[in-house]
Amino acid sequence: MEANTYLITGVSSGFGHEMAKQLLEAGKTVIGTVRKKDKVQDLIAAHPDAFDCRLLDVTDVPAVQAAVDDAWARHGRIDVVVSNAGYGLFGCAEELSDEEIDRIIATNLTGSIQLIKSALPHLRAQGGGRIVQMSTYGGQVAYAANSMYHATKFGIEGFCEAVVQEVAQFNIGMTIVEPGGARTEFRYGSARVADLMPEYESCHGFLSMLDPGKGLAPGDPVRMCERIIESVETEPAPLRMVLGSRALSETLRVTRERLAAFEAMEELAASTDFPEGE
Template identity: 45%
Template sequence: MSNPKIWLVTGASSGFGRAIAQDAIAAGDTVVAVARRTAALDDLVAAHPDRIEAISLDVTDTARIEEVVADVVARHGRIDVLVNNAGRTQVGAIEETTDAELRQLFDLHLFGPAALIKAVLPHMRAQRGGAIVQLSSVGGQLSFAGFGAYSATKFALEGLSEALAAEVRPFGIKVLVVEPGAFRTGLFGPGAAYFSTENPAYDATAGDTRRMVADGDGTQPGDPAKAAAAIRTALEADNPPLRLPLGDDAVDAILGHLDTVRSELHEWEKVSRATTFDDE
């Protein structure tokens, strides 16, 4: 990516979104920073008025997304990189999670990003290039007690993204799924982490996750600025990966999970294969 690019970054007011925006500005690119509350971006806009603009948008407002994307293209001429980053943490056992909570999380983590993808793709196809960055999580590859709803949305996003990558590759469009572990993004902070109403029956399982999140803000090992740099490195690679885990914890957890899946598959392979018709 040697030429200046136009980035559209959602959830840009904090965490990964802000770090990605700052990295793009430092590289000489232009950022359209999307956030529900743009006041948190005032300092960046004041410092780099020719490199960043802030747009107020709730990505769950899918009816407005096409209008916003069309406006950005009309004023900037193109969108080179879409970063679907807007999101939040949610903790709760499956039984604790209400239908409304689950649907709201899918609106934020799946349907909003899908609407943004569909809005930018005609422009990227016309310009024969671009990149779509999907902020998933280590929880998009594996899950554990208390993170079922969160992981369900990220699993869905990864499934969509894997198919998307195959569909848009002929047009020169890259898809990068980012799978961070624990980073100091503020998602665990007061007022940011969302907890379903607690059921004491799950104190020893989902409860452990609830306490980890409640006590973990500010102690996560991951640096969002280094994550942004890693994302840029992957996008600039001649052969970029589809999935990019970030952090020792993410790499270790995913490798361990893959070993478990492989071991279980081998253990039950005979039973799994003995399900075809006996036609011979």
């Protein structure tokens, strides 16, 4: 599909900012949402006509719905909706506050669900389009001290897998993007850490990962965003796209282990059925 107009949440940094930059430089129109405009002054100055910057906190459900409706009213057609706003939260379950739990669910999970739900009637009315949901290979692979981040990403992936089956009949495609570690502010700036407890010190290896002085992530956000943008032209839409060699190897390892465990349950699973004929 030829995509000319994109709606992207969370363009102030990371993948969102890089995607917006590449698209604008390619002559596309970008409706980008931010919580503060100070970090996108470069895009505003360089592309005053093509960059439609909107203030939005995706935890505000009525505001998400109004922003989507207003974007379509102003631009007439939006070809691609990129659900990108989100952040990482590190800490073991017992270390997390109730506020931290509620906030990450509202941002990463509920915010993404409401964005997609709000966009669907517009995409359906215009005869189709594409949704890109930014996830992570942590939507398939879980590590200690990442429980709530995984909860939101496993959750949004399940939501998307169901929705894509509902909307395929309307020519709406959806891709779940699962990047590995990348050199973005997500890891080196915006990640949040709970109030850590000495009892869980053995699970705090992520502190080294968050310190650029201990070595940088292998993922190149420029190349990753190029692949994401290219995927919009692919028909049919790929359901998943894993970015990063380590992300793929870990996903394959866990998937193989999971499959072997399921296959070993064949007799157990069958033992709970009614006998044949009853």
